[in-house]
Amino acid sequence: xxxxxxxxxxxxxxxxxxxxxxxxxxxxxxxxxxxxxxxxxxxxxxxxxxxxxxxxxxxxxxxxxxxxxxxxxxxxxxxxxxxxxxxxxxxxxxxxxxxxxxxxxxxxxxxxxxxxxxxxxxxxxxxxxxxxxxxxxxxxxxxxxxxxxxxxxxxxxxxxxxxxxxxxxxxxxxxxxxxxxxxxxxxxxxxxxxxxxxxxxxxxxxxxxxxxxxxxxxxxxxxxxxxxxxxxxxxxxxxxxxxxxxxxxxxxxxxxxxxxxxxxxxxx
Numbered sequence: 139x140x141x142x143x144x145x146x147x148x149x150x151x152x153x154x155x156x157x158x159x160x161x162x163x164x165x166x167x168x169x170x171x172x173x174x175x176x177x178x179x180x181x182x183x184x185x186x187x188x189x190x191x192x193x194x195x196x197x198x199x200x201x202x203x204x205x206x207x208x209x210x211x212x213x214x215x216x217x218x219x220x221x222x223x224x225x226x227x228x229x230x231x232x233x234x235x236x237x238x239x240x241x242x243x244x245x246x247x248x249x250x251x252x253x254x255x256x257x258x259x260x261x262x263x264x265x266x267x268x269x270x271x272x273x274x275x276x277x278x279x280x281x282x283x284x285x286x287x288x289x290x291x292x293x294x295x296x297x298x299x300x301x302x303x304x305x306x307x308x309x310x311x312x313x314x315x316x317x318x319x320x321x322x323x324x325x326x327x328x329x330x331x332x333x334x335x336x337x338x339x340x341x342x343x344x345x346x347x348x349x350x351x352x353x354x355x356x357x358x359x360x361x362x363x364x365x366x367x368x369x370x371x372x373x374x375x376x377x378x379x380x381x382x383x384x385x386x387x388x389x390x391x392x393x394x395x396x397x398x399x400x401x402x403x404x405x406x
Contacts, residue, residue, distance in 0.1 A: 166190070166203045166205075166206070166316075167190045167194070167195045167200040167201065167202055167203065167206075167314070168200060168201050168203065168306060168307075168308050168314025168315070169198075169200060169201075169308065169314075170199065170200070170201060170308050171308060172306050172307040172308035172314060173306065173308075174306050174316065175190055175194075175198070175200050176189065176190060177189055177190060178190050178194050178198070192403060192405075195405065196403075196404075196405050201308050201309075201312050201313050201314045202312075202313055202314070202399060203313070203314060203315050203316075204313055204314075204315040204347075204348050204351045204352065204355075204392075205315075205348065206313075206399070207313055207351070207392065207395050207396050207399050208344045208347055208348060208392070208395060210395050210398055210399050210402075211344070211395055213342065213344050214342065215339070215340070215342045215344075220250070220254070223250040223253050223254060224246060224247070224250045226250070226253070227246045227247075227249040227250040227253065228246045231245060231246060231249055257332070257371070260330070260371045261330035261371055263281075264281060264284060264330050264369060264371060265318075265328060265330060267281035267284065267285070268281075268284065268285070268288065268318070268328055268369075269303055269304055269318070271285050272301055272303040272319060273303050273304070280374065281374065283374045283375030284369055284374055284375060284377070286375065287369075287375045287376065287377045288328075288367060288369070288377055291367060291377050291379050294379075295365065295379060295381070297324060297326070297365070299321065300321065301319050301320070301321055302317075302319070302320055302321065303318065303319055304316055304317070304318065305317050305320065307352075307355045307356060308355070309351075309354060309355035311354070311393070311396065312396065312400060312406050313351065313355070313396055314355070315348075315351065315352055315355060317352050317356075320352070320356065323362065323363060324362065324363035324364075324365060325349055325352045325353055325356070325358070325362060325363070325364055325365070326365050326366075326367060327345070327348060327349055327352070327365075327366050327367070328366075328367050328368075328369055329345070329366055329367070329368050329369065330368075330369050330370075330371050331368050331369070331370060331371065332370065332371055332372050333370050333371075333372045333373055333376070334368070334370070334378070340368050340378065340380070341366060341368075341380040343388070343391060345366050345380070345382075346364070346382045346384075346388040346391075347388050347389070347391050347392040347395070348392075349364035349365075349366070349382060349388070350364065350382070350385055350388035350389040350392055351389065351392045351396075352364075353385065353389075354389055359385070360385035360386060362385075363381065364381065364382040364385070364388075365379055365380070365381045365382075366379065366380045366381075366382075367379050368380070
């Protein structure tokens, strides 16, 4: 879940690794061998690719991503953020003389969508820098405070490498995914968020289910540590970790959603 406070629609996005270079796991499909199948040949435009669809998934016997599965359930944190974005847009957009309520409402929705797009881009840039770092690459200077904060958090949690970054997999139960970071003892997933206070709830069941599904997909068990690292996109260098400890509950919730997805889409 990538979240951001409202920015002016006139502002440009921040510099950093290109978003297109770092594919996210959300909404994707995988082969039964665990290889990403994010795109397929575009028959209408020979020589090009298009995003893989559910129809392709069935035709090619692919498996859905963990995030695809979790999306069948309500995500209260994400929905609350979307509602907040709409309210921000409604309160800050200037009215146009003679504009109807319906036209204004349409502009509010478009503006909120623009803020969401910028939030995704900012989060993708930071996520890309984190990936670069753990793969031994260079990190833009503006994101170095993020890396330093993550390393300090890892030290506090007793997390040690070596780490495997961006490993994809397919599980025999019929789903796949790509992990941010893992080793034999732990799986780590990074989430970007605009900011938070100590009173804010930032971790939800969908985060716990995602990591439990990753553990099962890698052949781990209840002893494998599952940790989310939340990274602020507004206060670079601010991070917060959440460790999940009820693997059986979290995986059972995910498995029930998996069964629902498979039955409703007639694909296993």
